[in-house]
Amino acid sequence: MPVMTPPMLSESELRAAVERELPGVRADLERLVRIPGIAFDGFDHSHVQRSAEVVAELLRGCDLDVEVVRSGGQPAVIGKRAAPPGAPTVLLYAHHDVQPVGDRSLWESDPFEPVERDGRLYGRGAADDKAGIMAHVAALRAFGDRLPVGVVLFIEGEEEYGSESLERLLVEHREDLAAADVIVIADSANWDIGVPALTTSLRGIVNCFVEVRTLEHAVHSGLFGGAVPDALTTLVRLLATLHDDAGDVVVDGLVSREGASVDYPEERIRAEAGLAEGVGLIGTGRITDRLWTKPAVAVLGIDAPATDEAPNALLPTAKAKLSVRLAPGDDPKRAYAAVRAHLEKHAPWGAQVTVTLEHDxxxxxxxxxxxxxxxxxxxxxxxxxxxxxxxxxxxxxxxFIATFQETFPQAAILVTGVEDPHARAHSPNESLHLGEFARVCLAEALLLARVAETGRKVTNP
Structure with missing residues (x-):
């Protein structure tokens, strides 16, 4: 006797179901935000394990077969429910780890105690990416036992720390994941409050350290200053060679291309970035090109004495951490070689320069x-x-999106997200716009319904 597929929920039924589930979804989101699951070295990783266990509990509540897995890194969660006959399978990705909070004095409230202010939910991970997890859960709860597609949820536990074990996890659990016809990655952003977006390109990254040495040991700045170069001044001059006077990156060999002609007015980026009064933008060309399809270099930190502790001495060594964002189409290994060659070539006053890769x-x-x-x-x-x-x-x-592309070339990859330009992900006072979150949850439920319809049309034209 043939297995009967339950009738699809209508659009109005889905709207009502999502609205019904939202209070519980928000409560569970707040529960997740309270867990400081930071995968960086030096933090208590028992919180990452606890976060994974809570995610697993939430997925089991959606009638998924669930396991917590790891492969030398932090725990990920995989949940599965088989597809109805003839229906496609959708892989839903998000991550449960979060960024460190940084300087707590810059937070207006406890980063791990969610607080609503003016329609936004504040807390570390409220947007990036625990709301992504809960958008998946909201859609599953809305459908209940009438889910029209198969699902595999892959909730990673170390995305913010570089996804070091992700490729091993994908290989080891390929059988669970390879059935996916569609992959939905809920870790990006919408264009604005009230304007949804699909992400179609992302820059790559090279993070590296550059260290300069000018002396065998520190020496008195009065006795030797003016003839002997100190390492910190030397490092500053070296870092300044990475940009021209307009602020464009001038490292030979980095790819630069034009992107979409989306209008991004200067006053908008100034407001969204919180640019200080009188400070100009850097670079040339369209703003979207500068942000999306041209390389960017930022100095993330410098190892040097604090100003209130600095002696009157010339430093022998100084070190900086660089973040190099790469245009789509560039290759991280080639880009790192280009950055290293530039820094070595432009060493001021013959200083010894050492460049080491952190990750790419x-x-x-x-x-x-x-x-x-x-x-x-x-x-x-x-x-x-x-x-x-x-x-x-x-x-x-x-x-990891490139990793998904290589591992599952047959699957359509939809990069969506819950963030908006005011979410301040990775920064103090990270927040989630609750009205947008409700739309994201509804959109995902509608998406699963439409994928089911599309999949059946492709299978049974």
Whole structure:
């Protein structure tokens, strides 16, 4: 006797179901935010384990077969539910680890005690990326036992720390993950409050350290200053060679390209970035190119004496950490070699320069065409009350997307997210816009319904 597939929930039924589930979804999001699951060295990783266990509990509550897995790194969670006959399978990705909080004095409230202010939920991970997890959970709860697709949830536990064990996990659990026809990665951002987006390109990354040495030991700045170069002044001059006077990166060999002609007015970026009065933008060309498809170099930190402790001495060594964002189409290994060659070539006054790689990650470009991407845009349009989604690039890096592209070449990859330009992910006072979160949850439920319809049309034309 043939297995009967339950009738699809209508759009109005899905709206009502998501609205019904939102209070519980928010409560569970707040529960997750209270867990300081930071995968960086030097932090208590028992919290990451606890975070994984809570995620596993939430997925089991959605009638998924769940296991907590690891492969030399932090724990990830895999949950599965088989597809109805003839229906596609969707892989839903998010991550449960979070960034360190930094200087707590800059937070207006405890970063691990969620607080609502003016329609936003504040707390570390509230947006990046525990809301991504809960958007998946919201969609599953809305469907209940009438889920029209198969799902595999992969909730990573060390994305913020570089996803070092991700590739091993994908290989070891390939059998669980390879059935996916569609991959939804809920770790990006929308174009604005009230305007959804699909991310179609992301920059790559090279993080490295540069250290200069000018002396065997520190010496008196009065006795030797003026003839002997100190390491910190030397390092500052070396770092200044990475940009021209306009602020464009001038490292030979880095790829630069043009991106989408999306209008991004200067006054908007100034407001969203919190640019101080009188400070100008750097670089040339369209703002979207500077943010999405051209290389960028930032100095993340310098090892040197604190100003209130600095003696009157010339330093023998100084060290900086650089973050180099790579345009889509660039290669991280080649880019690192180019940065290292530039720094070695431009060493001031013959200083000894040592460059070491911390980590790197591939950029990616997604061809967002075809019926599954049309299904996603349709779902977004409905969830945002008729507003068309925007195809955007992202200046940030999510290197594992390239890994997913290589590992699952047959799957359509939809990069979505819950953040907006005011979310302040990775910064103090990170927050989630609760109205946008509700739209994201509805959009994902609609997306799963449309993927089911599209998959059946492809299978049974």
């Amino acid at each position: 990650g591939d950029p990616c470009v997604i061809d967002a065409t075809g019926p599954l991407f049309d299904a996603a845009r349709s779902a977004f349009r409905v969830a945002w009350d008729g507003t068309d989604p925007v195809d955007v690039g992202i200046g940030a890096s999510i290197p």
